Amino acid sequence: MAKPPACRPEVLTTRPGSRGAVLDAMLTEAGCRVECLELMALEPLPATQAMRQAIIDADLFQGVVVISPQAASCLAEWLEDWWPQLPQGINFYAVGAATAEVLHARLGVRVRVPPRVTRGEHAEADAPVGTTSEALLSLPSLQHLEGQRWLLAAGEGGRPLLGDTLEARGAQLTRIELYRRLPLVLSPQQAGRLAAGAYDAMVVTSNELLETVLTSVTTRSLYQPLIVSSNRLATLAYAHGFERVTVAEDASPGALTQAVLRACTPAT
Incomplete structure (x- = not known):
């Protein structure tokens, strides 16, 4: 199990609905500062x-x-x-x-x-x-x-x-x-934060969410850690230019949280 990072990483999440709320709560409990990008409603x-x-x-x-x-x-x-x-x-x-x-x-x-x-x-x-x-x-x-x-x-x-x-x-x-x-339209504030890469990690759990994110990313965003829920999604992320992709063990909130902590913890 990954250890909590020394500082509180700023994490962008994208999962909609009740499972997204569970993920956000788990990340917050693990010491992250979380903002959910409202990209999609079910x-x-x-x-x-x-x-x-x-x-x-x-x-x-x-x-x-x-x-x-x-x-x-x-x-x-x-x-x-x-x-x-x-x-x-x-x-x-x-x-x-x-x-x-x-x-x-x-x-x-x-x-x-x-x-x-x-x-x-x-x-x-x-x-x-x-x-x-x-x-x-x-x-x-x-x-x-x-x-x-x-x-x-x-x-x-x-x-x-x-x-x-x-x-x-x-x-x-x-x-x-x-x-x-x-699909929902990002607020100007969230779109600007995403474009500036002003976060420590971002979590994406579906092709649709990744495609939506791509409308706002810049080169700076592509070098920020991206956490995904499957190897198939990682392949797509690499194809679109993301450089630092971490694949979670599965799509559960717990596995995604551990992947975020791994991505945000400096190697020793």
Whole structure:
């Protein structure tokens, strides 16, 4: 575990919603001065007939894959409304531990999560990469899905990898989009701080957030420490010119906090 830095580093965060609030609180408790850049808001999507039908047919699915904590929360709300007693025999899968925790807390179900995966070429030597879609797809129980009905609960847009791979393995897949990401405009003060590199570290946890950040960064920003939640995101950050990228063990607030402390602690 990384030790707290001698001074209080100034950290910019970008994660929206309740998970962002947890991260900000954890960083503050670890001794950081935190400012959240309001780049994105999460909004539940209105119900469609396809969404209602998928929930009504929940007992017909062999498995459900849930992309994010927000998708888990929306899905749990729908299932609670339509199924006072959850159907038996559904296998739940989540891309990360936080998503699994939401499903377990709300629905009381056992949830399978990805195994750890090894680092790629851009990860730091002491920073293994955590849970990813690719790691979830490596589970033995997801290799042969011929004739099985599966539900994929996600947000609007996003990577097609999970859905495409499940279908390629034989699954009859239904995808429902439960929420959308709304881009926000940075205040002049926050945009100026980001452009000036006036911070000690910045945390980015998705491609969409990184792309939004890129509209305000300068050369000075590119030399400030950037903490990301996956090796895939690190590769994208390097491609855009960031020089000091630290990959957290996974996307959890605890792992991101430890990565920030590592990045802000001078080597001895």
